[in-house]
Amino acid sequence: MRRQRGVALVVAVLLVALATLIVASLIDTTDLAFARTRNLMREQQAYAYARGLETWALDGLRRDHNEEPGVDSNSDLWARPLPPFDVPGGKLTGRLRERNGCFNLNHLVANGVEDPIARRRFERLLRALKLAPDLADAVVDYADGDGEPAPRGAEDMAYLLANPPRRAANQAFAHVSELRLVRGVDDETYRVLEAQVCAHPAESPINLNTATPAVLMSLVEHLDEARARQLNDEGRARMTSIDAFVAKLQQLGLVLDGGPVQVAVGSDQFQAEALVVLDGIPFRYYSRIAREPQGHRVRYRSRGID
Ligand SMILES: [Ca+2]
Ligand SMILES: [Ca+2]
Structure with a gap:
């Protein structure tokens, strides 16, 4: 008799616990639904x-x-x-x-073919960022229209052997993050490059007023970082013409490599x-x-x- 009463008590306790659990979960569901709404x-x-x-x-x-x-x-x-x-x-x-204060990756290839001025500028950018300049080969190959790899470059054959296998895009960059797919661009290289490059439409120029010191260094041979910072004026540069920039370079005994192409003072x-x-x-x-x-x-x- 005592044993039966004991079992009944355990069952009663279990039922109360179960009921509490159900009520608690109902309240929880209501709260959740309210929060979601x-x-x-x-x-x-x-x-x-x-x-x-x-x-x-x-x-x-x-x-x-x-x-x-x-x-x-x-x-x-x-x-x-x-x-x-x-x-x-x-x-x-x-x-x-x-x-527009960045190097536009889509300047590198025009009508499927490498643009020599943009190529030189990109190599200078890589040097300014303490990256290997021959990385330009792989970046150009990735976007150029042909399947012929440059000496340090990579086309479909290299990418098909990669893990996972892929192909060269052979077209303009749609987003900077596509650089992660290019052979030779590791996490650290990407982190450094990402802050200085962009993937705008090819006709979109570099704005000389907002260009970072590294991007200014990409445009001018022998421009050192100290003078690039001077020209950048801590991001506050405000020139109203490309000629004004060229004149400042002349005072320093320097020239704008490639002339006034793919650059502007507007965005x-x-x-x-x-x-x-x-x-x-x-x-x-x-x-x-x-x-x-x-x-x-x-x-x-x-x-x-x-
Ligand atoms: Ca290609
Ligand atoms: Ca190629």
């Missing part, structure tokens, strides 16, 4: 704010272009970050950056960035904007990473 709503809201900021950025770029066409620098009005301001549910900040690639924080949840949005003869166009949008 709130997050979805906040995401929609954040996206709407980011699109608003994009419109602000496009408007600013249009006005800037009308005021002084063809000249852009980091001291322009559009380059000032938007101070944080309150919106229902949180805070919003934004900024606009130009993206045609921009990035609008929005950071929206709602209920403590951060949302980051990026819009790539191209300045084209017919106007400004959003090339692509991304969230989280640029």
Whole structure:
């Protein structure tokens, strides 16, 4: 009799435990569903704010272009970050950056064939970054139209033997991260290069006002880092013509290698960035904007990473 009462007690305790578990999981599911719905709503809201900021950025770029066409620098009005301001549910900040201060990888190959001026400049960039200049062979091979490897280069045969097997793209770079696929570009090389190169349309020039010291060194033979930093003026350089840059070089006894090709004092690639924080949840949005003869166009949008 005592044993039966003992079993009944254990069963009762187990039932109570089970019931508690079920109720707890029900509450948890409700909380989770509530959180999920709130997050979805906040995401929609954040996206709407980011699109608003994009419109602000496009408007600013249009006005800037009308005021002084063809000249852009980091001291322009559009380059000032938007101070944080309150919106229902949180805070919003934004900024606009130009993206022409880099070496455009797509200058290296024109109509499927290596461009000798861009090739020389790229080799100088590699030297300025303390990387092997013959890496240029593999980068050009990856993008040029033929299947003939340069002496230190690599085409399909080398890539098909790689693990995993792949092929040379034999076309323009779509994104800088494609460099990771090029033979000889290891993690460290990529990390160094990524900060100095871009993969814009081939006609997109290097902006001399925003070019980093390393990119300036790529354009001029014998330009050392100290003088490149002087020309860059800590990112605040503001020349209104290519001639002004050439004149500064002349004072230093230097010349712009290749002449005024693939360079400019204006930008045609921009990035609008929005950071929206709602209920403590951060949302980051990026819009790539191209300045084209017919106007400004959003090339692509991304969230989280640029
Ligand atoms: Ca090729
Ligand atoms: Ca080739």
